[in-house]
Amino acid sequence: MIAGWGPVDRSGLTEVEGGVTAAQGFTAAGVISGVKPSGRPDLALLAADEPASAAAVTTTSLTKAPSCTLTERHVADGVAQAVVINAGNANVCTPDGEAHTERLAAATATALGIRHEDVLVMSTGVIGVPLPVERIESAIPAAASALRDDGGGEAAQAMLTTDTCTKQVAVRVTDERGSCVVGGMAKGVGMIEPQMATMLAVLTTDAPVDPVVLRSLLTGAVDETFNRISVDGDTSTSDTVALLASGAVTEPPGIEALGRGVVAVCAELAYAVVSDGEGASRVAAVTVSDAATTRDAEALARAVATSLLVRAAIHGADPNWGRILMAMGTAGVAFDPRRVTVRCAGITVCRFGVATTFDRGQAAAAMNRPEVTIEVLVGAGDAHATVLTCDLTPEYVEFNAEYTT
Amino acid sequence: MIAGWGPVDRSGLTEVEGGVTAAQGFTAAGVISGVKPSGRPDLALLAADEPASAAAVTTTSLTKAPSCTLTERHVADGVAQAVVINAGNANVCTPDGEAHTERLAAATATALGIRHEDVLVMSTGVIGVPLPVERIESAIPAAASALRDDGGGEAAQAMLTTDTCTKQVAVRVTDERGSCVVGGMAKGVGMIEPQMATMLAVLTTDAPVDPVVLRSLLTGAVDETFNRISVDGDTSTSDTVALLASGAVTEPPGIEALGRGVVAVCAELAYAVVSDGEGASRVAAVTVSDAATTRDAEALARAVATSLLVRAAIHGADPNWGRILMAMGTAGVAFDPRRVTVRCAGITVCRFGVATTFDRGQAAAAMNRPEVTIEVLVGAGDAHATVLTCDLTPEYVEFNAEYTT
Secondary structure, X not given: OOOOOOOOOOOOEEEEXXXXXXXXXXXXXXXXXXXXXXXXXXXXXXXXXEEEEEEEXXXXXXXXXXXXXXXXHHHOOOEEEEEEXXXXXXXXXXXXXXXXXXHHHHHHHHHHOOOHXXXXXXXXXXXXXXXXXXXXXXXXXXXXXXXXXXXXXXXXXXXXXXXXXXXXXXXXXXXXXXXXXXXXXXXXXXXXXXXXXXXXXXXXXXXXXXXXXXXXXXXXHHXXXXXHEEOOOOOOOOOEEXXXXXXXXXXXXXXXXXXXXXXXXHHHHHHHHHHOOOOOOOEEEEEEEEEOOHHHHHHHHHHHHHOHHHHHXXXXXXXXXXXXXXXXXXXXXXXXXXXXXXXXXXXXXXXXXXXXXXXXXXXXXXXXXXXXXXXXXXXXXXXXXXXXXXXXXXXXXXXXXXXXX | OOOOOOOOOOOOEEEEOOHHHOOOOEEEEEEOOXXXXXXXOOEEEEEEEEEEEEEEEEOOOOOOOHHHHHHHHHHOOOEEEEEEEEEEEOOOOOOOHHHHHHHHHHHHHHXXXXXXXXXXXXXXXXXXXXXXXXXXXXXXXXXHHHOEOOOHHHHHHHOOOOXXXXXXXXXXXXXXXXXXXXXXXXXXXXXXXXXXXOOEEEEEEOOOOOHHHHHHHHHHHHHHOHHHEEOOOOOOOOOEEEEEEOOOOOOOOOHHHHHHHHHHHHHHHHHHHHHOOOOOOOEEEEEEEEEOOHHHHHHHHHHHHHOHHHHHHHHOOOOOHHHHHHHHOOOOOOOOHHHOEEEEOOEEEEEOOEEOOOOHHHHHHHHOXXXXXXXXXXXXXXXXXXXXXXXXXXXXXXXXXXXXX
């Protein structure tokens, strides 16, 4: 992954196969319910063998999907046993949206023989079109029959919308106390702006974790990863990240190591979402350091990463640091432009607020790569933060002008 | 102009020729200083025959241009006699930026034989490139010699950067007490986001107005016009709007009529800026009504008008009201989606949060025009606000990826 992104400390982590079913105690499946006009798989199901410890964070949007409110309600007791995900229709601003979400949860509970309150629901796709709920309901038994302990890949496929590839990862976490697996899957790739949670992601672990601890692990990891990415500054109505812990392993690692694993999986999935951002041709990690506080660093990095002019310059491989300073000016954070140093792709283009005599051709060549770093030193303290974005391309605009309601 | 934009009350206003020199007591000129590589006019000068009552608002950016700080300082006493505007170089994040701005003011004062403190400076163009101050200084006497009482058009030409056309307007304001003229000129057309002031604009009037009243008229008008437009959500480092009143007419209209004139000129110039927005192919007026407060209405309209996904949909003439509801969810304003009605180009596409059975082809045809209205009724009260934006196009991205630092 790109320099500056993700956890600094990866000790005891090794990547493994299997995504969301890499952890023991989980099965998954992806089937076709017929909601996507393409006829591709569009119904994903994840199930835990037993009721699992669970946590979830959902969108901050006030236009909140019924799936988000149901998931919040069902996860409030810290226990869940299944996540049902339909793609192609977000079931937002639709007649009977709440009732239809309840029906998806009920059908899943019946098919699996589990409690209705232990089912979480995620829906993604078009807003405002009535959900073909019967179609999905009648496909749920098939999904339940298809559950396999190596079904993570199929589930990751079935949750996609405009994504061009699946997004899944798993790591084995080992310390002196024991070992467990943390895995996850996610989908993007438009309406991506970090406000509490972003897009859909499901993580699993086979470590036994108390729900309160699980929630704190998840929110901490989400704050550092999914909440620090931006594709287009638009916050979805349906953003949800859930983490289920089966407790299937008997010698788990300590909570600190587990936390590293959760952050690493979230960071990898968040990176995959940005990298597959609609129309994106490169990923940019904007790191602001030497800031007075982490909050300042994050606000400045976010202002730079969400500026259309900066993102267009990144697309053009243009070391246009004037736009970076301009964007920082809008962050609501006090800083002295005369102390600011900017590096594009490792090349110092501005020192103490004034242009260096850098070689423009060399800088443009260094920026013309799939991964670009933008480093800003503000000279005000020791705090830092990285926000991940992608370039703004004509293809993004064309895609979203053509994409029908 | 597009429905919903600008002052509702235009009584007593009639359009006249002459832009910034339409009002008595002002002369203007536009000359070539050689800063623009194109060799086009790039130095505009506006002068009042006598020290004039003056007010100005400048950018809220913390990366504030030296021209903005000098202008704020020089207008603080409510008096100004000249505005010197150089285009092609913003003189922001440059060595000796403050000193160079002072030199432009000093050279203007000398050439006109007026007080240094009565010169306002505006600079627009590239950020971070040292200002060729000698070149501009040596062109200022030529600009002073070229001042003419019909020079408004030349000045309007010389202040442009990536604009494709001049932006000037003037109106005669008449009521039962008397008459005066209000005129103005502006330049856009990127880094346009309303935060206090937007881009450069100069207004003149020949009414005699106390500086305190003038300031209140200007800030009120800017809040309703320039502060409600957005091209790309990026706030410039150099935004400045200035208004000079010569007092040359002896029978002016009342302050209320004058206020209507100032709002009308600001609205027309702001419309021209959005209409010439980089890459824009159409203008959209987003009006939120039935809101609890004007602040709510403005925040909701702004969220819709600045959403990339909404703006891409407008480009595609797509009545994608789901994206509108999505964007409203991020405005930080409480509202009930089930009470929301949305009209695109006059066609009701969503009523009480649910799709109507509108004809999609008809709606797309109605939206495929140079001016589009998006009306949102939130069902929470009587307040309303309109924010003006343009569509997001592949051309915007291409242009800003290629535009060099």
